[in-house]
Amino acid sequence: MADSSRTGPARTARPVRPRRADSADRPVSTARMVATLYGSRIRSQATFRTSFVTDVLGQVLIVGTEFLELWVILSQVSTLGGMTLAQVAVVYGLGALAFGIGDLFFGEIDGLSSSIRSGKLETLLIRPVPLLLQISSLDLSLRRIGRIIVGLAMYVTALGISGFQPTPATLVLAALAPFAGALLFGALFTMAGALQFWLVDGREFANAFTYGGNYVATTPGAVFALPMRAFFTFVIPATLIAYAPTLALLDLPGPLLIPSWAGWMGLPAAVLAWIIAGLLWRTGVRRYTGAGG
């Protein structure tokens, strides 16, 4: 008895080892790795409570003042782009929710330019973890939850006020739309990140499409003149993120180029955007030259 306690658990564990060996030596599964990476980031940021809470409140404030712009306009005129305040709030809430989720996971990619310029990207490249996953988890900013909370609250409340008639199809769309939108924003952020491999200094250039896309997505699409509406529907599909789904959810007729059924086009557009984003990202990473550090 005394003997076994001195040698400790190592000895008692030895007989079982052959059975566990192959699973222990194998690299961890992707799911496990994702959970570990994101988990560590979330824990580290939630540790400083006060700082975390202020950051979230700050985000809530920013989203609030952004919506005030639309609210002030709608206190002057009855409709904006053919939509009432409650309907505009659905668009805004859905857009903010989708952008919030996309921003949470991919928002920091456009900050890639500094590590590309300094050639420090290879510290990430030599690790046996997909580059995109590393960047996404390393820079995960939990404070962005503020935007998600406001967006979700607004989306649900405004849907209730604006006379949403739930049917199985519209319920599916209502649940699907935020994620399709988040995927689209994720693709836009990734493209913006990939472009840094060529532009290096052009971080702001990409902002036109990511943050600009958010601005367009949270606005009733009918306000845009035809060329702009076409650009933000077919090239940067921002109107398909929140405006088109809202038309479909509330059974409103759409303006030229954005019919009501386009509300269902968010997901296909997101898939297409991710294919392009993936190709761009791959080409960009291949093009990258390290500083030999």
Next chain:
Amino acid sequence: MATAAGIFTNTIFGFIRASIMFAAITTAGGELSGYTVAQAATYVWLGQALLAPIEAFGTREVSQRVHQGDVAIDLLRPTSFLGLYYAQKLGRSSFLLLGRGIPPLLVGAIVTGLALPENPVSYLLGAVSLLLAITVAFLADMMVNLAAFWLLETRGLTIVYNALMNLLSGFLIPILWFPDWLLTIARATPFPSMIQTPIDTLSGRVPPLEALPLLGTQLAWLGVLALAAQLMLRVGVRSVEVQGG
């Protein structure tokens, strides 16, 4: 490259903002609280043009220097602390005024057209108002930065400041569109003096005679903020503790 990218993004945002304002004005029947489509266009493009030179959305340099202790070097210099940074700001602003200010105005003039002032005096008063706006924005920004003497992390303060700026300065929408209570709040703050006033004066939407009281308000804020910033600096310096030589 960075400048070109900035101009491009600035222009895209200008188009989005103009679209929203045009839609509102068209729905209202061609005019909304004194703004016609042409004036709204001028308002948006001047706003986009002046955003970079005024630097309304703040800088972080001084707060970082306070945190790192580099501020001690600035305080040792034989020039006044605020004067030193004001001189740097003026230099930056002049470059940004040319580099970032003119392109959006050109785009606006070509695509949507601009409403030019009827009275040439507007240009002169506009230039004065712009200089005052740059100064007021500089002083307010310095105060946010100098808060670093007491706060460990000024990011939260910066976020709040920027959110207020976004709304109350009249950058996103003209403050005249606000409901009365919000307009009263906005007018009680220095924010309209940073963006709304120079735009109104320079575009001639407010004729020269009526612009004079607005310039007076700017001047008053300049005085108040200069005193406050100087006071903050004086008290703050006493609490500075810098490690090492």
